[in-house]
Amino acid sequence: MSNSYQYTVTGRFLRYVQVDTQSDPHSDSFPSTEKQKDLGRILVQELTAMGLTDARMDDNAYVHATIPSNSDRKVPVVCFCSHMDTAPDCSGTGVKPIIHRNYDGTDIVLPDDPSQVIRAADHPYLLKKIGDDIITASGTTLLGADDKAGVAIIMDLANFLQLHPEVKHGEIKILFTPDEEVGRGVEKLDVEQLGAEVGYTLDAGEAGSLEDENFSADGMTIIFHGVSAHPGSAKGKLVNALKVAAAFVGALPHESLSPEVTSGREGFIHPVHISGTAEKASVQFIIRDFNTAKLGEYEYMLQHLADETIKRFPGSGTEFVVKEQYRNMKEVLSQYPKIVQYAEEAIRRTGLPVIKEPIRGGTDGARLSYMGLPCPNLFTGEMALHSKHEYVSVQDMEMSVNMLVNLVSVWEENA
Template sequence: MSSLYQYTVASRFLRYVTIDTQSDPRSNSFPSTEKQKDLGRLLVEELQAAGISDAELDDHGYVYATIPSNTEKDVPVICFCSHMDTAPDCSGTGVKPIVHPRYDGKDIVLPDDPAQVIRLEDHPYLKEKIGDDIITASGTTLLGADDKAGVAIIMDLANYLVMHPEIIHGTIRILFTPDEEVGRGVEKLDMKKLGADVAYTLDAGEAGSLEDENFSADGMIIHFHGIMAHPGSAKGKMVNALKVAGEFLSLLPKEKLAPEVTEGREGFVHPVHISGNAEKATVEFIVRDFDTARLGEHEFLLQHLADEVVLRYPGARSEYQVREQYRNMKEVLQHHPQIVAYAEEAIRRTVGTVRKLPIRGGTDGARLSFMGLPCPNLFTGEMALHSKHEFVSIQDMQRSVDTLVLLVQLWEQGS
């Protein structure tokens, strides 16, 4: 990039995080919260002000925009995608971002709640960021780097390309999505309208990260049915579904197949919600593994344990529901090696080191890949996600902008 260019990514990020865009997993509307459109409207205004005239926000909360091709070559249409919503795990209301210039390697005490301390020992990546300018929240909310860092990076890319028409590239489509954090990010996406051939999400962490594989994921619900009776005359009659569910939960593996004891490529089953009463109790699970075939094995284990417990309570019964959530993008991307190869080359030239790690989670890119749009995930610098300790390096975001500028040129040169 031009050495004279003044990055806009940090100022954009600081502006975007103050807009509350938290999504709601219990909502049946789409987007799950209307306030996500507040950021969408601002992004459209900024894109149009930069000269990207087709920028629009649709009724579902998606932002679409186009940077037209300036080459005579037939280059695949590239989509860059980030999500606008923040996670329901921690408040996103009243975010007050703080810039810590030239980070000195010490623990960062967040001023609005001094009990919230971003400790170097808990976040070893900070050792690599000494001298960088670090942005945090103030201690009472998350920051929103996941994924407003990605949004700001794509917006700065657009700004740079508009200001530098000498950078030769094909058609670029910009996509900002709602509701990624609640697993519905591309549920209402108009793929024909998007019109892209390949895509990259901007939603990974450390500088140099390139993620081309992720968990395959199912949701599983187990209902336990008991027998209700008045507690004053329940002897020999009542079967309490809550107790059945509680005993079932006590049988779940504790040394394996649980998030708190697994890492790397190890899968897990994870109870995320329990509800009900003595007559009926419901336990909701997320089931994860990099090997899609193993999801069925994990779900069979849960069914077996539920059946085993029900046998101990005559009159009780159980039933199961399994819903596919997303699948490992590697199953698609392995057939499109060029998409990852160009990203690796761009990262090597801008960052130096490519960090390829499997995602112990999912992204919009996983679902996009199975919708016909192969889509790995690139770094933004966002760290300590979904928590009050979330932080991002301004320099990491700038390196991400550099990477995208080079990436679009590599696609054009290779076409």
Template sequence: MDKQYAYSVTERFLRYVTVDTQSDPQSTTFPSTEKQKDLARILVQELQQIGIADAELDEHGYVYATIPATSDKKVPVICLCAHMDTAPDCSGKDVKPIVHKNYDGKDIVLPDDPSQVISVKEHPYLAQKTGDDIITASGKTLLGADNKAGVAEIMDAAQYLIQHPEIPHGKIRILFTPDEEVGRGVQHVNMQKLGADFGYTMDGGELGALEDETFSADGVKISIHGVSAHPGSAKGKLVSAIKIAAEILHSLPKDILSPETTEERQGFIHPVRIDGITEKAEIEFIIRDFTTAELEGHEFYLRKIMESAIGRHPGATATFEVKEQYRNMKEVLDKHPEVAANAEEAIRRAGVEPLKKSIRGGTDGSRLSFMGLPCPNIFTGEMALHSKHEYVSVQDMQKAVDVIIQLARVWEERAV
């Protein structure tokens, strides 16, 4: 990487986070919110301005673009992917990013709500970033580093590669997706149109992180059917679906199998939504573990809890619906070890020690891997995701740009 290069990643990032792209899990449209296309249109225009003529936005909200090959070798086509939406967990409207230059290592008080403090104790990675330029939101919204840091890094790297055709590399495809945060990010990707052999999502956290393993994930919906009756004459008749739902939730284990009590390779059963009236109630869960067998075990356990609760209420019935969401990408990536190996080498060449990790979650790469595009995840610097305490280091983002440049070189060098 040219040491004199004036990175554009920070100015791009500061611009992108001000565009509200929050996705909506309750929407039935695709993308789930039209406003995600507002950023997509900006990205297409900027890609065309830097010289990528085929940049386009399709009807589903995907941005496709090509960095043409500069090598005559037969280099596998790689895809660089990031998602444009932000999480529904916290507002992404009217984001006001703040750059804390030469961070002093102390807790960061967010000015628009001083009760929001990014503390070093709660965010130990922040302590490692003393001297960096740290970007946060102002206290009333999330920042949007997840995943606009990745978007900005891909855009900056694309600009660099276009400006430096002397760097030998194969054809590189760019894919920006909507709706990753609601689990639908690659639902309508045209894989034939994408035309890539291998991919990388830029959606990881701390500097050097390379993630080639994710949770396997299912969604479960329990629908409880009670018996409605006038409360004045309900004795022996009324069966409340709401109360049965409450019993199911109360029966969940308190010390295990929940996000708040698990870590590392431990899975969980997590209720994410409840809705109901006396006659009918629904509970939606996400089920997570690193193996499909453990996933099925958690679902069996949850089904038994449901059946026990229903059995205590004659007249009530329930259904248990399982929907596959994604599977552990490692099942695919282990068959293509060169994909992660090339990323490790690229990270080292960027002057960073690779940090192999497993994701307690998923990325677009989880599903892309099973759609024929083996796709591990590379760091972006985004931290404290889905919260008002979200932050990112400018220097981490710049290193991620360096990694992308080196990745293009490594694939070309190792091509037959």
């Protein structure tokens, strides 16, 4: 990559995070929030200004653009993808990004709420970034590096390739998606129309990270039926479904199979929402494991526990609804080893060690892999996601741009 190149990734990132694009898990519309299109329109304008003639946003808020091939070789079409939305877990309204130049290793106090302190002792990766320029929010919102760092990196890649035609590459598809944070990011995407053969999401953290394995995931709802009665004359009649649901939740494992006590390759069952009335109550779960077959084991266990619970409440009943969410991308990517091997080579060319760890979560890439577009996940530098302590290193983002330039070169060289 040219030593004289002036990266645009930081300026783009600072602009993008100030656009509120928070998605809404309770919305039935697609995208779940119209404000995600505000960023989409900005990206289309910037891509058009670069000279990409087909830049557009469709009715579902997918932003598309093509960088034409400049190679004489038949290079597979590669798609780079990031999501525009931010997580519902923490406010994304009024983000004020702050650059902490030449970070010195001390705790970072966020000025708009001094009780919010990014403590170096709690963030081991931050201590590896001494001397870097660290971007945080101001203390009242998340930052949005997840995944606007990825968006800015892909945009800077496009900018670099437009300015440096001497870098040979095949056709490149750019894709920005809504609603990844609510699990619906590629729900409306027409993969065949996209026209790519290979994909990479930009949504991983530590510099050098390459993720080709993620949780398989189901959603499960357990519904408890009670018997309603006027509380003034309820003796011998009322069966309170809320109490049945509460007893069930209280009987869940505490020392295992919970997110708060698992790590690495351990799976979990996690109640995320409970609601209802005395007559009917429901408990919603997310169920995760790297071994897809284990999801069924966990679901059977929950059904058995629910059946045992209702025995304690005569007159109550239960039913179950299971919905597949996404599957481990490893099951697809293992059939296309070059996709991961070329990414590893690109990371090494950038001067970084390759870090491969399974994702304790999912990405658009997991869904895309099962939709016919094999798609591992690459680093952006985003850290402490979904929180007011979110941060990203400027230098990490720049290395990610460099890595993508190397990656398109690797694909061209091996065509």
